[in-house]
Amino acid sequence: MIEQLSxxxxxxxxxxxxxxxVIALFDLTVTDARRNRTFVLTLLTLLVVAVLxxxxxxxxxxxxxxxxxxxxxxxxxxxxxxSAVALMVSLIYGRPYAADxxxxxxxxxxxxxxxxxxxxxxxxxxxxxLLLYLGLELLTLSSYALVALRRDNAIASEAAMKYFVLGAMxxxxxxxGMSMMYGATGSLDVNExxxxxxxxxxxxxxxxxxxxxxxxxxxxxxxxxxxxxxxPDVYQGAPTAITLLIGAAPELAAFAICIRILVEGLLPLAIxxxxxxxxxxxxxxxxxxxxxxxxxxxxxxxxxxxxxxxGFVLLGLVAGVVxxxxxxxxxAYGASMFYIVTYVLTTLASFGIILLLAREGFxxxxxxxxxxxNQRSPLFAGVMAIAMFSLAGLPPLVGxxxxxxxxxxxxxxxxTLYIALAVFAVIMSLIGAFYYLRIVKVMYFxxxxxxxxxxxxxxxxxxxxxxxxxxxxxxxxxxxxxTLCAQAIVATLAG
Amino acid sequence: xxxxxxxxxxxxxxxAVLLLFGKEEQARAVRWIALAGSIxxxxxxxxxxxxxxxxxxxxQFVEKSDWIARFSVSYHVGVDGLSFWFVLLTAFITVVVVIxxxxxxxxxxxxxxxxxxxLSGLMIGVFCALDGILFYVFFEATLIPMYLIIGIxxxxxxxxxxxxFFIYTLLGSLLMLVALIYLYNKSGGSFDILTWHKLxxxxxxxxxxxxxxxxxxxxxxxxxxxxxxxxxxxxEAPTGGSAVLAAIMLKLGAYGFxxxxxxxxxxxxxxxxxxxxxxxxxxxxxxxxxxxVQKDMKKLVAYSSVAHMGFVTLGFxxxxxxxxxxxxxxxxxxxFVSGAMFLCIGVLYDRVHSRQIADYGGVVNTMPKFxxxxxxxxxxxxxxxxxxxxxxxxxVILGAVKVxxxxxxAAATALIFGAAYTLWMYKRVYLxxxxxxxxxxxxxINAREFLMLSLLAIAVLWMGVYPKPFTDVMNTSVTDxxxxxxxxxxxx
Numbered sequence: 001m002i003e004q005l006s007x008x009x010x011x012x013x014x015x016x017x018x019x020x021x022v023i024a025l026f027d028l029t030v031t032d033a034r035r036n037r038t039f040v041l042t043l044l045t046l047l048v049v050a051v052l053x054x055x056x057x058x059x060x061x062x063x064x065x066x067x068x069x070x071x072x073x074x075x076x077x078x079x080x081x082x083s084a085v086a087l088m089v090s091l092i093y094g095r096p097y098a099a100d101x102x103x104x105x106x107x108x109x110x111x112x113x114x115x116x117x118x119x120x121x122x123x124x125x126x127x128x129x130l131l132l133y134l135g136l137e138l139l140t141l142s143s144y145a146l147v148a149l150r151r152d153n154a155i156a157s158e159a160a161m162k163y164f165v166l167g168a169m170x171x172x173x174x175x176x177g178m179s180m181m182y183g184a185t186g187s188l189d190v191n192e193x194x195x196x197x198x199x200x201x202x203x204x205x206x207x208x209x210x211x212x213x214x215x216x217x218x219x220x221x222x223x224x225x226x227x228x229x230x231x232p233d234v235y236q237g238a239p240t241a242i243t244l245l246i247g248a249a250p251e252l253a254a255f256a257i258c259i260r261i262l263v264e265g266l267l268p269l270a271i272x273x274x275x276x277x278x279x280x281x282x283x284x285x286x287x288x289x290x291x292x293x294x295x296x297x298x299x300x301x302x303x304x305x306x307x308x309x310x311g312f313v314l315l316g317l318v319a320g321v322v323x324x325x326x327x328x329x330x331x332a333y334g335a336s337m338f339y340i341v342t343y344v345l346t347t348l349a350s351f352g353i354i355l356l357l358a359r360e361g362f363x364x365x366x367x368x369x370x371x372x373x374n375q376r377s378p379l380f381a382g383v384m385a386i387a388m389f390s391l392a393g394l395p396p397l398v399g400x401x402x403x404x405x406x407x408x409x410x411x412x413x414x415x416t417l418y419i420a421l422a423v424f425a426v427i428m429s430l431i432g433a434f435y436y437l438r439i440v441k442v443m444y445f446x447x448x449x450x451x452x453x454x455x456x457x458x459x460x461x462x463x464x465x466x467x468x469x470x471x472x473x474x475x476x477x478x479x480x481x482x483t484l485c486a487q488a489i490v491a492t493l494a495g
Numbered sequence: 496x497x498x499x500x501x502x503x504x505x506x507x508x509x510x511a512v513l514l515l516f517g518k519e520e521q522a523r524a525v526r527w528i529a530l531a532g533s534i535x536x537x538x539x540x541x542x543x544x545x546x547x548x549x550x551x552x553x554x555q556f557v558e559k560s561d562w563i564a565r566f567s568v569s570y571h572v573g574v575d576g577l578s579f580w581f582v583l584l585t586a587f588i589t590v591v592v593v594i595x596x597x598x599x600x601x602x603x604x605x606x607x608x609x610x611x612x613x614l615s616g617l618m619i620g621v622f623c624a625l626d627g628i629l630f631y632v633f634f635e636a637t638l639i640p641m642y643l644i645i646g647i648x649x650x651x652x653x654x655x656x657x658x659x660f661f662i663y664t665l666l667g668s669l670l671m672l673v674a675l676i677y678l679y680n681k682s683g684g685s686f687d688i689l690t691w692h693k694l695x696x697x698x699x700x701x702x703x704x705x706x707x708x709x710x711x712x713x714x715x716x717x718x719x720x721x722x723x724x725x726x727x728x729x730x731e732a733p734t735g736g737s738a739v740l741a742a743i744m745l746k747l748g749a750y751g752f753x754x755x756x757x758x759x760x761x762x763x764x765x766x767x768x769x770x771x772x773x774x775x776x777x778x779x780x781x782x783x784x785x786x787x788v789q790k791d792m793k794k795l796v797a798y799s800s801v802a803h804m805g806f807v808t809l810g811f812x813x814x815x816x817x818x819x820x821x822x823x824x825x826x827x828x829x830x831f832v833s834g835a836m837f838l839c840i841g842v843l844y845d846r847v848h849s850r851q852i853a854d855y856g857g858v859v860n861t862m863p864k865f866x867x868x869x870x871x872x873x874x875x876x877x878x879x880x881x882x883x884x885x886x887x888x889x890x891v892i893l894g895a896v897k898v899x900x901x902x903x904x905a906a907a908t909a910l911i912f913g914a915a916y917t918l919w920m921y922k923r924v925y926l927x928x929x930x931x932x933x934x935x936x937x938x939x940i941n942a943r944e945f946l947m948l949s950l951l952a953i954a955v956l957w958m959g960v961y962p963k964p965f966t967d968v969m970n971t972s973v974t975d976x977x978x979x980x981x982x983x984x985x986x987x
Contacts, residue, residue: 334565374647378606382514389639395632401563404628404676408566411676419677426669433665437642437658445646445654479563486565 009065009072012052012080013121019045020114027107035104039095042110043088046117050084053077062491064127068189071127075259075337075488079124079252086249086344087117092463093352094241100359101239103149112149113245116142120253129178129188129265132257136174136221139253140167143246147238159237166220166230174217180210181265190265197268208272214261215276221254224314225283228307232291235303240358240365243299244351247306248344255313255340259492262317263333270321278318278421284311285428292435298354298367301435305391306347308432313339315425316406322413330493331412334486335405341485342390342398342474349387349467353380356456356464370439372448380454381443383468390471392436393429398474398481403429405482497558498543499572502582503620506536506589510612517605526597529608533593536615537586547579549967552975554625554689562629566679568686572623576972577753577823580965581622581746584830587954588742589615592735594947595838599734599845600648607648610640611735618743622750627675627686630754634711634747635668641736641744648733656731663724667714671755674707678759692758692979695986701763708756715748718771718808719778722801729797730850734841737793741800742834746826749807753823753976757811761980764812771812776905778805783912787919792843792850795920796836799876802909803829809906810891813898814980819973821890824965828875828883828958835872835951839865842944843924847933852923856930861937866925868940868948873921875955877914883958886965 007014023045027038057077064071091113098104119142122135144167148160182188184206185196196202220227235243262273288308295301316336320329357364357373357380364370374381390399403425410422456464474481496504509532517525547555554573562570574582592611600607617640620633638661646657679686682694696704714721725745729737757764779802786798803825810822842865843858844850859866875882878889888910896903929935940948958965 374603374606378514394639395635400632400635404566404672407673408676408679411673412680414680419673422676423670423673426673430662430666430669434658434662437661440642441646441654441657444643445657477562479561479565479568482563482565 006065009063009070009125012049012056013118013125015052016045016049016114016118016121020111020118023107023114024111027111030107033104034095034099035107035110038107038110039091042091042114045114046084046088050081050088053080053084057081057488060491062494068191069128069131070122070125072125073488073492075492076125076256078484078488079256079337080121082341082344083117083120083124083249083252086252086348087113087245089348089352089463089467090241090244090248092459093348093355094244096457096460097241097355097358098239101150103239103241109146109149109241112142112146116146116245117249120250123253123260124256126257126260127190127264129181129190129193129261132260133171133175133178135253136257137171139250140171143250146242146245147234149242150239153239155237156239159234162237163230163234170217170220170227173213173220177210177213177215177217180206180213184210190260193265194267197266207269211266211269211272212276214266215273215280218254218258218261219280222251222258222310222313223307224280224310225287225307228284228287231307232300232303235306236297236300236365240299240351240355240363244348244355247351248347251340251344251347255337258317259333263320263329264492267321267326271324274318274321277314281311281314281318282421282424284308284314285425289428289431289435292432295435296367297365298370298439299365301367302347302350305432305435308428309339309343309391311428312403312406312425313343315421316409318421319409319413319418322415326493328409328413330486330490331405332409333493334482334489335402335409337485337489338405338482339402341481342402345467345474346387346390346399346471349383349464349471350391352460352464352467353384353387356380356454356460367439367442368449370442371446373443373454375448376450376452377454379465380456383464384443385440386468386471388436388439390475392433394433396472396475398471398478400475401478401482497556497572498539498546499556499574499582499623500558501539502536502543502586503572503616503623505539505616506532506586506612506619507616509533509536510609510616513605513609513612517609519603519605522601522604525605525608526593529593529612530590532612533586533590533615536612537590540583540586543574543579543582547574547968549576550971552576552972557625562626566628566686567684568628569626570629571626571687572620572629573625574623576969577976578622578750579968580823580827581743581750582619584827585615585618585622585743587950588739588830588834591834591838591947591950592738594943595738595841596733596735597943599841603647607644607735610644611739614640614644614739618747621747625688627678627688627691630688631668631672631675634751635665637744637747638664641740644736645728645732648736649731651731652727653731656728659724660728663721664714667711670707671711674704678704688754694759695984696760698762698766698985701760701984702766705756705760705763705767708751708760712748712751712756713774715751716745716804716808717748717801718774719782719801719805720774722778722782725801726794726797729793729837730791734837734844737837738834738841741796741837742830745800745804746830749804749811749822749826752808752811753819757980758976760984762983762985764980765814768812768814771808772902775805775809775812776902778802779809779906779909780912783909783916787912787916789916790852792840792852792920792924793837795852795916796833796840799836799913799916800829800833802913803833806888806891806906806909810887810894813894813902814977815894815897816970816973816977817890817897818894819977820966820969821887821894823887823969823973824890824962825887827965828887828955831951831954831958832872832875832882832884835948835955836876838947838951839869839872842940846937852920854931855924855934857927858925858934858937860929861934862939864945865940865948868952869925870921871952871955873917875959876917878910881956881959883955885959886962
C-alpha cells in the first residue's frame with residue numbers, strides 16, 4: 001500500500017523519467033543536425049524539474065516515502081535544483097562543440113544526460129543503501145556511455161574504458177561495504193542502520209571493516225587521492241562537452257551520497273571515517289596541487305585542480321564530530337555543501353570557456369591555446385580570470401568564502417590537529433594559486449597565437465557572462481547562499 | 496551611503512565602467528573619464544577632512560550593516576586618527592598616477608585606468624575596514640589588479656616579478672587568515688576588530704597571533720629580510736604601478752601593525768619589540784648601504800623605500816608618542832616622496848627608455864625645470880628640513896633617543912646614508928656635462944608633467960613646513976593606542 005505522501009517525495013523524478021523516455025522517442029522524428037528541438041525540450045524538462053525541486057526546497061518540508069526508501073528534504077531539493085541548473089548550463093555550453101564533432105547525429109547526448117541526472121536525483125534522495133547504489137549505477141552507466149559517445153575517437157574510447165573498469169571496481173567496493181553493514185546491522189535502511197550502530201550492540205570490527213570499503217568507493221566517486229587516477233585521464237580523454245557533463249553536476253550528487261551514507265547512516269562511526277577522510281583530504285590536497293603545476297594540458301590541469309578542491313570538501317566533512325559532540329556538524333557540513341556548490345559554479349565557467357575556444361577540428365585544450373585571450377576577447381578572458389581567481393580562493397570571489405567556511409569549521413573544533421590541518425590546507429592553496437595564476441598570466445601577459453576573434457552563439461555568450469558575473473556577485477554578497485546551505489544541512493541533520 | 500562608502504565605491508564604480516564599456520579605440524575618452532573619476536573620488540574624500548573631529552580616538556564616519564549573517568560578518572567601516580590621512584593620500588596619489596599615464600600608456604588604456612581606479616578604492620577599503628573579513632577581502636583583493644598591472648604593462652622580466660609579488664604576499668596573508676578565524680572563535684563568534692582589541696588572550700596565544708600577523712604585514716611593508724620581492728617588482732612594474740606600490744601599498748602592511756598586531760596582542764608586541772626593532776635597524780642601516788651600490792635608479796629607490804619603512808616600524812615598536820606619531824607621519828611623507836621619485840624616473844624612462852644611472856648625466860642642461868623638481872624630491876628623500884621627509888624621521892629619531900641613545904644614534908645614520916645614495920644618484924644623473932646624445936636630445940617636461948610634479952611638490956613642501964594638520968589628527972589616537980598597548984591583556 002503506497003500512501004499519497006510517497007508520490008509527493010518523488011514527483012520530480014517521475015517527471016524526469018517520463019520526459020527522458022518521451023524525448024528519446026521524440027528525437028527519432030528530429031532531422032536537423034543540431035537537434036534544436038530535442039535540445040529545447042531537454043532544457044524545458046530540466047527547467048521544470050529545477051523549479052519543482054526549488055519550490056520544494058523553499059517549502060522546507062522533510063518527507064519520507066515508499067517505506068522510508070526515499071526522502072525529500074531541503075538539502076536534497078536544493079542539490080537537485082542546482083544539479084538540474086548545472087546540467088542545463090553544461091548542455092548549453094556543450095552543444096555547439098558536440099555538433100561540430102558529429103556527436104549530435106542522434107539525440108543520445110540529451111537522453112543519456114537525462115538518465116544521468118535521474119541517477120543523481122536518486123543518489124541525492126535515497127534513504128536506503130540499495131537505492132543509493134542503484135542511483136549511483138544509473139549515473140555512472142550513463143556517464144560511461146557519454147564518454148564513449150565519439151566511438152571513432154581513440155582517446156575518448158580509451159578514457160571510457162578506463163572509466164568503466166575503474167568505476168566498476170569502485171562500485172564493487174561500495175557494494176561490498178554495504179553488504180558488510182547489512183550483515184552487521186540487519187538493515188539497508190539508512191536510519192535503521194544509524195539506530196543499530198548507535199545502540200552499540202553491533203560488532204564494531206565488522207562495521208569498521210565495511211566502512212573502509214564504503215569510504216574507498218565514495219572517495220573514488222569524488223575523485224579523492226589515492227583513488228583519483230581515473231580523473232585526469234577521463235577529463236582529458238573525454239570530449240570536452242562530456243567532461244563538463246561528468247565534472248559539474250555529478251559532484252553535487254557525490255556530495256549528497258556522502259552525506260546520506262556517512263552522516264545520516266554512519267554518524268556513530270564518525271571517529272573512524274573522519275580519520276580516513278582526513279588522510280584522503282591530505283593526499284588530495286598534496287597530489288592535486290603538486291601535480292597540477294606540471295600539466296601543460298588545460299583539461300588535465302583542471303582535473304588535478306578538481307582533486308585538490310575535493311580535498312577541501314572532505315576537510316569540511318572531517319570536522320563535524322569533535323569528542324563525540326556534534327555541535328560543529330551543521331557548520332562543517334554546511335561549509336562543505338557551500339564549497340561544492342560554488343565549485344560547480346566555477347567549473348561550469350572554466351569549461352565553458354574551453355568549449356567556446358574549441359572550434360571545428362581544433363580542441364583548444366592546451367594551456368598555451370589561451371594565450372592572449374584578453375586581446376581577442378576581454379569579456380571571456382575576464383570570465384576565465386574570475387573563475388581562476390575564485391578557484392585559487394581569492395577575495396572578493398566566491399571561492400574565498402568557501403575556503404573560509406571550511407577553514408572556520410576546522411578551527412572552530414578547537415583541536416590542535418585540526419588547526420594544523422587548516423594551516424596545511426592554507427599552504428597547499430598557496431601552491432594552488434600558482435597554477436591558477438599561470439592561466440591568468442597566459443591570457444593577459446602573453447601575445448596571442450592567432451588573431452581570430454572569438455565568436456560565440458548568443459545563448460552561450462549570455463549564459464557565460466551571467467555565470468562569470470555570478471561568481472563575482474556571490475563573492476560580494478555570499479551571505480544568502482551560505483545561510484541556505486547551513487539551514488539545509490540543519491534540516492537534514494534534524495530529519 | 497556614508498562618506499567612507501563613497502570614498503571606497505566611487506573609484507571602483509568608475510573603474511568597473513571603464514573595464515566594461517571602455518574600447519581600445521577610444522583611448523582619449525577613456526583617459527578623460529579616468530581623470531574625472533579620480534578627481535571625483537578625491538573630492539568625495541575632502542568633506543572627511545572638514546568634518547573630522549580631533550581630540551578623540553573613537554572611530555568616526557562609522558557605517559555598519561550586516562553582510563554575511565552566517566559568520567556575523569558586517570560591512571563595518573570607520574576611520575580614526577591612525578587611518579584618516581591614508582584615505583586622502585590614496586585618493587590624491589590616484590589622481591597623480593592617472594595623469595602620469597596619459598601618454599606613457601597606449602595599449603589597453605581602459606584596462607590600465609580601470610585597474611588603478613579599482614585598486615584605489617580597494618586600498619581605501621583596507622584603511623577603513625573595521626571588520627576582520629572585510630579587511631582581509633580588501634587587503635587580498637588589491638593583489639589582483641596589481642598583479643595584472645605588473646604583468647601586462649611591466650618591463651621585460653614582468654612575469655617573474657608579477658608572480659613573485661603575488662605568491663610572496665599571498666603566503667603572508669594566508670597565515671593572517673588563520674589568525675583571523677582563530678580570533679573569531681576565541682571571541683565567541685565576532686569578526687569585529689574593535690571587539691578583538693578588548694579580548695583577553697593568554698601570552699602564548701598572543702605570541703602566535705603576533706607572528707601570524709607579522710607574516711602578513713612584514714612581507715607587505717616590507718621588512719628586512721623578507722623585502723627581496725620589492726626591488727624586483729619595482730624594476731619591472733610600469734611607472735604608475737611603482738608609484739602606487741611605494742606610496743600606498745607598502746603602507747597597508749605598516750597600518751596592519753597599528754590596527755592588528757599592537758592592540759590585539761599588546762603583551763606579545765612588547766615582548767617581541769626587540770625583534771622588530773632589530774629588523775628595522777637592519778633595514779635602515781644595511782639596506783641603506785645596499786641602496787648605495789645600485790646601478791638601476793628604480794632599484795635604488797626601492798631599497799631606499801625599504802630603509803624608510805624601517806623607520807616606520809622602528810617608530811611603532813619603541814612605544815612612545817613621538818615614535819608612533821613619527822612613524823605615521825613618515826608613512827604619509829614617504830607616500831608623497833617615493834611616489835614622486837618613481838614618477839621622476841618615469842619621466843626620464845619615457846624619453847630614454849633606460850633606468851640605468853650610467854645612461855644619463857647632465858640632464859639638468861637639457862631639462863632644467865624637471866631637474867629642479869627632481870632636486871626637491873631628492874632632498875625630501877634624504878630628509879632635509881622643511882620637506883616632508885624630515886618631520887617623520889626627526890620624530891622617530893627623537894623618540895628612539897628617549898628610549899636608548901645608541902638606538903637613536905643608529906637610526907640617525909640613515910640620514911647620512913640616505914643623503915649619500917640619493918644625492919650621489921642625483922649628481923650622476925642630473926649634474927655634470929651632458930653624458931650622451933640621448934641626454935642631449937631630451938625635451939623638458941610638458942604642461943601635464945609639470946602639473947603632476949607640482950601637485951606632489953606642493954604636498955611635500957606643505958607637509959615639511961606645516962605638519963600640524965597631520966599630527967593634530969593623529970595625536971589622541973596615538974596616545975590612546977599607547978595606553979592600550981601598555982595595559983596587559985593576559986587574563987589573571
